[in-house]
Amino acid sequence: DAGVIQSPRHEVTEMGQEVTLRCKPISGHNSLFWYRQTMMRGLELLIYFNNNVPIDDSGMPEDRFSAKMPNASFSTLKIQPSEPRDSAVYFCASSPPTLPNTEAFFGQGTRLTVV
Amino acid sequence: AQSVSQHNHHVILSEAASLELGCNYSYGGTVNLFWYVQYPGQHLQLLLKYFSGDPLVKGIKGFEAEFIKSKFSFNLRKPSVQWSDTAEYFCAVNARTGGGADGLTFGKGTHLIIQP
Numbered sequence: 027d028a029g030v031i032q033s034p035r036h037e038v039t040e041m042g043q044e045v046t047l048r049c050k051p052i053s054g055h056n057s058l059f060w061y062r063q064t065m066m067r068g069l070e071l072l073i074y075f076n077n078n079v080p081i082d083d084s085g086m087p088e089d090r091f092s093a094k095m096p097n098a099s100f101s102t103l104k105i106q107p108s109e110p111r112d113s114a115v116y117f118c119a120s121s122p123p124t125l126p127n128t129e130a131f132f133g134q135g136t137r138l139t140v141v
Numbered sequence: 142a143q144s145v146s147q148h149n150h151h152v153i154l155s156e157a158a159s160l161e162l163g164c165n166y167s168y169g170g171t172v173n174l175f176w177y178v179q180y181p182g183q184h185l186q187l188l189l190k191y192f193s194g195d196p197l198v199k200g201i202k203g204f205e206a207e208f209i210k211s212k213f214s215f216n217l218r219k220p221s222v223q224w225s226d227t228a229e230y231f232c233a234v235n236a237r238t239g240g241g242a243d244g245l246t247f248g249k250g251t252h253l254i255i256q257p
Contacts, residue, residue: 059244069185069231069247082244117184119245128173128235130245132185 028052030133032118038139044106047136050099051120059130060093060103061117069117075101108140143168143234147248154222155256162217162251164232172234174215175245176206179229188230191215202226227255 031050039045051058059074073083075095083093090109095101105112115137119130148163166172176188189200196208206217215232230251235243 061245068249071244071246074244085244119185128243129175129187129190131187132177134184 030118030120030131032116032133032136034136035134036137036139038141039108041109041140042107043140044104045108045112045138045140047103047116047118047138049101049103049118049133051101051118052122052131053099054122055120055131056098056123057121057128057130058095058101059119059121060101061119061132063115063117063135064113072103105138108138110140113139143172143236143246145232145234145246145248147230147232147251149251150249151252151254153254153256156224157221160217160219160222160226160253162230162232162253164215164217164248165213166215166232166234166246167213168234168236170236172236174206174208175233175235176200176204176215176217177231177233177247179231179250181228185231188217222253222255224255224257226253228253 033048057076060072061069063069072085073093074081078095093103115135117132117135119132121128121130144167146165174191177185178188179185188204189198189206191198191208199205204219206215208215232248233245235245
């Protein structure tokens with residue numbers, strides 16, 4: 027199993043540009059999560075999906091952030107327009123449908139730098 | 142909503158010392174509890190987890206944790222640390238729901254440095 031796959035691993039962009047982060051969850055997992063990690067705020071849950079449906083997006087910082095999961099094997103997190111304060115490591119994670127086992131498997135992360 | 146508090150932000154120990162990292166959570170319902178480790182420059186990996194049953198759980202690399210429900214605590218322990226245990230450690234919880242996995246709420250993390 028390849029694990030959760032995120033791309034790109036690193037992204038440097040200029041303020042105002044659109045950024046799209048991609049995630050492929052582990053096959054068979056039905057829950058997908060997007061987290062953001064910064065020095066100041068630690069790890070924060072941005073949004074999560076169950077069976078491709080967004081369940082809780084209360085962690086999305088503002089309207090510039092949007093996430094989609096068009097099918098069970100792909101999700102995107104988009105920031106438009108990007109700002110320097112969006113610089114962080116963004117992690118995608120997935121969980122299997124075996125309640126109560128809700129262990130989350132994390133991807134390698136995307137390190138985003140907005141200059 | 143859940144919250145997680147990790148008492149120590151930075152811990153420095155010598156090799157072979159014993160380790161205990163504190164974690165307390167707040168939530169009125171049933172939770173699942175986790176400890177994750179993040180080695181420098183890497184992603185989060187699961188150390189151990191508690192869902193139900195024996196409150197003393199054993200994880201990988203000699204780590205264990207004890208769930209004390211009355212104290213809302215889930216402290217991580219290791220009897221003898223190694224230099225390779227240098228990493229960031231995160232306590233996390235999620236609420237049990239009927240509809241699938243709930244998102245994790247993480248503590249701020251503890252940066253552990255093991256001196257040779």
